[in-house]
Amino acid sequence: MAEKKWISEKEVEAMTGRKLQTLRNDRFHGRGFPYVKNGKSVRYLVDDVVAFMEARRISTSDDLQKQNVPL
Template structure:
């Protein structure tokens, strides 16, 4: 299923780099640079395929959250 969210038996959803780029609003080039530099989202590489877990994407974005509270 190229280009579509993929599910496996573990209940995880996996997205390709194009889907992730659209989802989080960055370019595919940025995701590739982050992988090369060892920063950014966790990913899985299987052969030439790169996949990102939706659970990892959510956790990563939550960890980047900035809260501004006014007293």
């Protein structure tokens, strides 16, 4: 079984381009990426961050044409 990779909020910021304060606001309001908090330390699973972003992926009509989906 592959080991799960946990990353810091600063690593999530670098990975996603979302500002640190936005990540903190999202946590405060109960939205955004799933996370674990242990004391003051906040960690995110890389797989959760990727899945969250993929679930919000928006396809353009160009993407659909490449897949031969009728418009």
